[in-house]
Amino acid sequence: MVDRVQNFYLQAYLSYRGLFHWLTPFPYFSNIVLAPFLTLFNFILIGRFASIGDVDRFGIGMVVYAIVWIYVGGVTQSFSNDRSGGTLHLLFGSPASRASAYFARGVGHFYNGPLTAVSTTLLAVLLIDLHVGDLNYLTYAVAIVVVSIGILMISLLLGNFAALYQDWFLFSSIGYGGLLGLTGLIIPVDRLPTALEVVANGLPITHGLKALRGAFAGDSVASVAPDLLLELAVAGAYALVGLAVFTLIDRAARQRGILAGGEE
């Protein structure tokens, strides 16, 4: 058991350090601190230009988008780099647990989500007066962690396709655009066309964001628990689907000898 845990964390560490190309100082600081805050700042200013009263609503949405930015970009590039770097076939050729290998590729990135959310929130409070007077810190922390889990699971799912097509730009674009437009970060879900509203309720963030907005309004963990549990359920579904896709790709790679990396 101890060996398995050690192996899991070793995989997580090595895949994170070796495949995540934003880990050098300036790119890391840009993606964790600068870019998310500037994106939040941009939407706050759009709200002020339009003379919207409650611009904080957009700020809270962009705190979550900060997590989307670092997870979707980080995880999809890691999967794609695994293939283009010629190491993916080594994974498929190994007897390692597929579930362990799959989720290990996300664990290394996990701390970046809460880190960027907290830094974005802090900068928003300090520099543009995001209102936190009623903030329930415990609910905020729990909501951030739960939302991070959901976003990480969909990022892992997208990572499968990034490796399959060796194109993380396209699948990160799908993640960025889809999660920005459909999960209530800016446009409320109930204002979307009915078909898109159905899709939105099946995406991560949609339910967890309600809990996070509740945290800023001072709600307790108990009062936002239904949204948190729904968010975890959605995350669980994406975890299972993502693992199933990963396993299918693994089988196809063994049977057809594809995904050897770089030469196709």
Add this chain to the structure above:
Amino acid sequence: MGHLYALQGAFLQQWRITASRYQILMIAISQIPTAAAAAWIARASVEQGVSLSIAIGAAFVVVWNVCVFRTGFSLLDERWAGTLELNLLSRSPLTLVMLGKSLAYVVFFALVGLLSFAAALLVAREIAGIEHATAFALSLTLVVLAVVALQFLFAPLSFLVGAQGGFFNAIMPLGVVLSGFFYPISLLPNWFEWLARLLPTSWAMEALIWSINGKEDLGRVALNWLPAVGLLVLLAVVEVALFLRAERRARLSGGLTEG
């Protein structure tokens, strides 16, 4: 005349590589939701011209975000691909050759930007009139030139600093905020506004927004053109100097290819 051929050749070569349905799809997927979100915010506004300003800004955001990234890595890509030495053999200045490539990016992604423009107008459900049409046309031209000039700066700059993956991820939103694509930069806090005033895009966009909503008279709008043009000229001089420096470094270090 030969230099014009070089410019044209570089433009056509880059256009053939770039112009594809895949590129349209990829950029549209990531950029249209941003335009739609901004336009949704604008929809709730009672102020005149907000929706149209944001729709136009959304198109420029596409051009800026995509082109600063593509152009920014263009000179580095030449080195990675092993074609930089061929460019240096050309009698035409490296600046001109890379400008041709950069213009191909700008023109193609401006067409893609029209999708963001259309999406924003669709979501905003409002097309306001333009108060000062002539000033609008001139300001729009200035914004285009300013965006071309500003994103082109990053071709030699990223070559000289050795940009790596993720380098542009803060530069893109920083450019959007400081250029005022979605709002007049007078909305920025004082400590940030002075930085924005160093960019030609901010002056030109502010003039564009005023020409749409009529909040300033023609004279005030025209006053913004002078610093925009001046900063454009200054940018051009800096870019030529940086390209000369990059070329000198490549020749002296022998670093014309990777590996």
